[in-house]
Amino acid sequence: HKYVYEFTEGGKDEKDLLGGKGANLAEMTRLGLPVPPGFTVTTEACRRYLADGVVPSELRVQVTRALRALEDQIGRQLGDPEDPLLVSVRSGAKFSMPGMMETVLNIGLNDASVRGLAAVAGNERFAWDSYRRLIAMFGKTVLGIEGEFFAEAMDAMKREHGVTEDVDLTAGHLEELVEVYNKLVQQETGRPFPQHPREQLDLAIKAVFDSWNTERAMLYRRRERIPHDLGTAVNVCTMVFGNLGPDSGTGVCFTRDPATGKQGEYGDYLPNAQGEDVVAGIRTPLTLTGLAERDHASADQLHAVMRRLETHYRDLCDIEFTVERGKLWMLQTRVGKRTAAAAFRIAAQLVDEQLITLDEALQRVTGEQLARLMFPQFDRSADRTLLAQGLAASPGAAVGTAVFDSSAAAARAVAGESVILVRRETNPDDLEGMIAATGVLTSRGGKTSHAAVVARGMGRTCVCGAEAIDVDAVARTARVGDAVINEGDVIAIDGSTGEVFLGDVPVISSPVSRYLEEGLEAVLEDADEDTAELVTAVDRILAHADSARRMQVRANADTRDDAARARRLGAQGIGLCRTEHMFLGDRRALIERLVLAGSAAARTSALEALLPLQRSDFLELFEAMDGLPVTVRLLDPPLHEFLPDRTELSVRVAIARERGEDSADDEALLAAVDRLHESNPMLGLRGVRLGLVVPGLFAMQVRAVAEAAAARIKAGGRPMVEIMVPLVGSVMELHLIRDETDGVLAEVSDREGMTLDVPIGTMIELPRAALTAGRIAEAADFFSFGTNDLTQTAWGFSRDDVEAAFFAAYLDKGVFTVSPFETLDEFGVGRLVRVAVEEGRSTKPGLKMGVCGEHGGDPDSVHFFHDVGLDYVSCSPFRVPVARLEAGRAAV
Numbered sequence: 012h013k014y015v016y017e018f019t020e021g022g023k024d025e026k027d028l029l030g031g032k033g034a035n036l037a038e039m040t041r042l043g044l045p046v047p048p049g050f051t052v053t054t055e056a057c058r059r060y061l062a063d064g065v066v067p068s069e070l071r072v073q074v075t076r077a078l079r080a081l082e083d084q085i086g087r088q089l090g091d092p093e094d095p096l097l098v099s100v101r102s103g104a105k106f107s108m109p110g111m112m113e114t115v116l117n118i119g120l121n122d123a124s125v126r127g128l129a130a131v132a133g134n135e136r137f138a139w140d141s142y143r144r145l146i147a148m149f150g151k152t153v154l155g156i157e158g159e160f161f162a163e164a165m166d167a168m169k170r171e172h173g174v175t176e177d178v179d180l181t182a183g184h185l186e187e188l189v190e191v192y193n194k195l196v197q198q199e200t201g202r203p204f205p206q207h208p209r210e211q212l213d214l215a216i217k218a219v220f221d222s223w224n225t226e227r228a229m230l231y232r233r234r235e236r237i238p239h240d241l242g243t244a245v246n247v248c249t250m251v252f253g254n255l256g257p258d259s260g261t262g263v264c265f266t267r268d269p270a271t272g273k274q275g276e277y278g279d280y281l282p283n284a285q286g287e288d289v290v291a292g293i294r295t296p297l298t299l300t301g302l303a304e305r306d307h308a309s310a311d312q313l314h315a316v317m318r319r320l321e322t323h324y325r326d327l328c329d330i331e332f333t334v335e336r337g338k339l340w341m342l343q344t345r346v347g348k349r350t351a352a353a354a355f356r357i358a359a360q361l362v363d364e365q366l367i368t369l370d371e372a373l374q375r376v377t378g379e380q381l382a383r384l385m386f387p388q389f390d391r392s393a394d395r396t397l398l399a400q401g402l403a404a405s406p407g408a409a410v411g412t413a414v415f416d417s418s419a420a421a422a423r424a425v426a427g428e429s430v431i432l433v434r435r436e437t438n439p440d441d442l443e444g445m446i447a448a449t450g451v452l453t454s455r456g457g458k459t460s461h462a463a464v465v466a467r468g469m470g471r472t473c474v475c476g477a478e479a480i481d482v483d484a485v486a487r488t489a490r491v492g493d494a495v496i497n498e499g500d501v502i503a504i505d506g507s508t509g510e511v512f513l514g515d516v517p518v519i520s521s522p523v524s525r526y527l528e529e530g531l532e533a534v535l536e537d538a539d540e541d542t543a544e545l546v547t548a549v550d551r552i553l554a555h556a557d558s559a560r561r562m563q564v565r566a567n568a569d570t571r572d573d574a575a576r577a578r579r580l581g582a583q584g585i586g587l588c589r590t591e592h593m594f595l596g597d598r599r600a601l602i603e604r605l606v607l608a609g610s611a612a613a614r615t616s617a618l619e620a621l622l623p624l625q626r627s628d629f630l631e632l633f634e635a636m637d638g639l640p641v642t643v644r645l646l647d648p649p650l651h652e653f654l655p656d657r658t659e660l661s662v663r664v665a666i667a668r669e670r671g672e673d674s675a676d677d678e679a680l681l682a683a684v685d686r687l688h689e690s691n692p693m694l695g696l697r698g699v700r701l702g703l704v705v706p707g708l709f710a711m712q713v714r715a716v717a718e719a720a721a722a723r724i725k726a727g728g729r730p731m732v733e734i735m736v737p738l739v740g741s742v743m744e745l746h747l748i749r750d751e752t753d754g755v756l757a758e759v760s761d762r763e764g765m766t767l768d769v770p771i772g773t774m775i776e777l778p779r780a781a782l783t784a785g786r787i788a789e790a791a792d793f794f795s796f797g798t799n800d801l802t803q804t805a806w807g808f809s810r811d812d813v814e815a816a817f818f819a820a821y822l823d824k825g826v827f828t829v830s831p832f833e834t835l836d837e838f839g840v841g842r843l844v845r846v847a848v849e850e851g852r853s854t855k856p857g858l859k860m861g862v863c864g865e866h867g868g869d870p871d872s873v874h875f876f877h878d879v880g881l882d883y884v885s886c887s888p889f890r891v892p893v894a895r896l897e898a899g900r901a902a903v
């Protein structure tokens with residue numbers, strides 16, 4: 012087994028084996044970029060270790076060989092007391108998990124080699140600085156000592172010597188600090204800090220393997236739906252030093268702005284610093300312009316490398332680099348995470364620069380990102396109290412109560428409160444709070460800080476580096492000048508501008524949602540440059556999706572206004588018009604009459620009263636959707652849902668009896684309510700069953716549809732109506748309804764002197780319907796998958812009862828990675844869909860099939876529906892643009 016690969020051996024496509032970081036280090040090495048030499052221990056070795064609980068012995072041998080080769084190449088030996096080779100041990104899984112896995116720098120330093128390093132570098136301070144970092148990082152991540160202990164010792168040292176910045180500590184101070192740290196290690200672990208370099212290396216590799224299964228890592232993976240069995244690779248990389256003095260430093264940069272998508276390089280650089288200092292927000296960093304002013308040559312080189320990487324990866328690259336005494340080193344690159352706006356803008360820019368095709372641009376954006384861009388924003392014209400200005404780290408308009416730690420954030424969020432997590436800076440321990448919060452605000456750190464990166468990844472609004480804010484987490488307050496924010500005070504943060512406001516700020520619709528509803532011209536009229544570029548990019552990419560997709564996109568809408576809105580958002584018809592709202596409000600009285608009707612005549616008269624009301628509802632709807640298909644579903648819910656509440660009614664009857672008043676009507680109603688009561692309404696008298704046992708009900712609805720269609724035709728319109736029968740489980744049910752329906756249609760056609768062409772189809776929402784779809788297809792002109800009910804009936808749970816009761820636990824335990832009501836369960840429910848598609852089409856080739864259910868607007872589900880060959884998806888009007896985009900992505 013080959014468990015170890017040198018950086019010269021791999022490439023960017025080997026992420027499964029080498030992890031993202033390792034694969035990209037190898038790629039940069041192959042490109043001839045200045046990467047410090049090193050090697051990668053594979054994810055396979057990690058999986059082996061996690062399975063067996065011991066490090067495979069072959070791995071030890073292979074590490075020795077790779078280490079010796081590295082020592083020979085560099086001409087120094089790991090931890091040599093005279094002139095030590097030092098390495099970093101870095102985790103790197105297939106998917107980037109920012110801040111989740113641990114890295115240890117300066118491995119190879121010990122009480123002897125620290126002096127050798129000082130002598131060779133001619134820099135005492137640097138050597139002791141590196142050593143104290145090793146002990147702290149190793150102590151925390153390998154030995155499991157509370158990180159705070161090291162931070163406190165550091166702060167005490169600073170206080171003692173009257174300095175505020177760590178760079179102001181002298182070599183002597185740092186040597187003292189090393190002594191304190193060593194004592195801490197002895198005290199906490201009962202043994203001294205390991206002095207043997209190889210032991211340090213082996214322990215660190217094992218610790219990286221172990222870190223795969225920390226709580227934080229598992230939480231992150233669950234959230235991001237990353238499988239738990241991948242394991243992480245470990246990279247062993249020759250150290251280069253950004254903490255050698257003012258001509259050294261470390262930085263992070265992006266080839267374009269990942270927050271806005273603005274063209275142009277962008278980054279943070281911190282002189283005389285190492286590793287995480289930039290992202291940890293220890294000091295406020297310089298920009299790349301700042302770097303160019305200090306060190307022109309390095310900045311030029313960096314610029315050349317960035318351009319090279321972007322051309323090579325043909326995408327935004329996120330880069331970590333270090334300058335060691337004027338020499339540039341590349342420590343990491345990856346295709347960078349970005350905000351939704353940046354994703355669209357950058358994709359369109361890269362098309363313009365002819366680096367990618369439009370098909371590729373479509374693959375670079377997601378429906379979720381488009382949905383995020385449709386979120387409302389702060390109203391600029393409202394009265395607002397600006398509290399502070401920070402950096403725009405992750406866009407959005409978040410209003411909520413201020414909280415100062417993760418547990419408060421989680422507690423209040425569970426209670427339904429919208430909260431803003433306010434921290435000096437964040438670290439992985441804050442993850443739970445960041446997930447719970449609608450927004451994150453920090454007073455330190457740049458746009459590449461932990462807070463910014465994680466918030467962007469999760470789509471949380473974030474403002475970072477608002478330095479005017481003085482956060483006191485212990486006292487749960489923050490001060491800005493004279494103003495004080497206490498826990499529970501409402502604040503608002505604008506992640507697109509970096510502004511922080513005191514109190515509530517009203518929100519308005521976003522330019523992208525305005526564009527989607529009103530068109531490009533309307534928005535371009537008064538848009539600034541950034542907005543104009545964004546909406547133009549969305550327009551181009553969405554237009555490409557429309558031309559690429561095979562599936563049509565319809566909307567679920569039951570009213571004229573919803574239909575009109577859906578049409579503006581690009582719906583190509585209505586896939587589900589629920590008729591139940593036509594039985595609510597004043598019309599309940601008519602349903603009561605229907606239910607109570609003691610004779611055929613009374614029933615007919617109740618239905619006749621409903622007919623004109625339904626007809627006029629349909630008329631409006633067909634007008635709004637003129638020329639596009641409208642699928643009308645006959646009544647689905649059980650009748651008792653339209654009747655008065657049983658308890659209220661019995662109280663009313665009891666009071667009337669008590670007072671000796673006439674309560675005959677109410678008593679009759681109560682008897683009916685009792686008769687129709689169901690303990691399991693989801694599985695009761697509903698859908699087609701109603702149509703078969705309540706004489707005339709479906710016929711009345713069909714008549715209303717037919718008459719409305721006829722009226723539209725007479726008025727010069729082009730109604731395209733389809734009738735859909737819910738909850739069919741047997742072909743016989745459909746035959747019976749069909750006979751009745753055909754009769755009504757023929758009668759209306761005759762009377763109106765026209766041929767009404769109304770296809771009659773069925774919903775497939777019961778397992779039995781899916782399994783007998785071949786027979787049902789004989790009586791159906793189309794199928795529409797009702798995936799909400801199909802999910803309920805396939806799993807045997809009722810949504811209203813189970814979601815709140817145990818879905819959180821199921822997600823937590825990993826029974827689901829996502830709620831099956833959100834994303835279609837491909838293996839179970841999806842299998843039923845597949846069977847029905849195949850069976851249905853084998854009976855009737857070309858049988859039209861669609862889906863109406865919330866899954867129609869869910870990105871993953873849309874891809875599944877494309878793959879199984881559905882003709883359309885139908886979703887809520889607001890999700891129509893998302894479905895258009897995803898249907899296009901599924902097709903390219």
Ligand code: ADP
Nearest residue numbers: 099101110114248249250251286287331342343
């Ligand atoms: P992460 O995955 O959290 O980014 P990294 O492995 O990239 O962790 O390392 C953390 C920090 O240490 C980064 O800033 C990185 O640039 C720096 N670093 C890692 N290896 C070296 C090295 N060999 N020399 C100098 N700095 C390093």
Ligand code: MG
Nearest residue numbers: 032331342343
């Ligand atoms: Mg890194």
Ligand code: MG
Nearest residue numbers: 737776797800
């Ligand atoms: Mg249903």
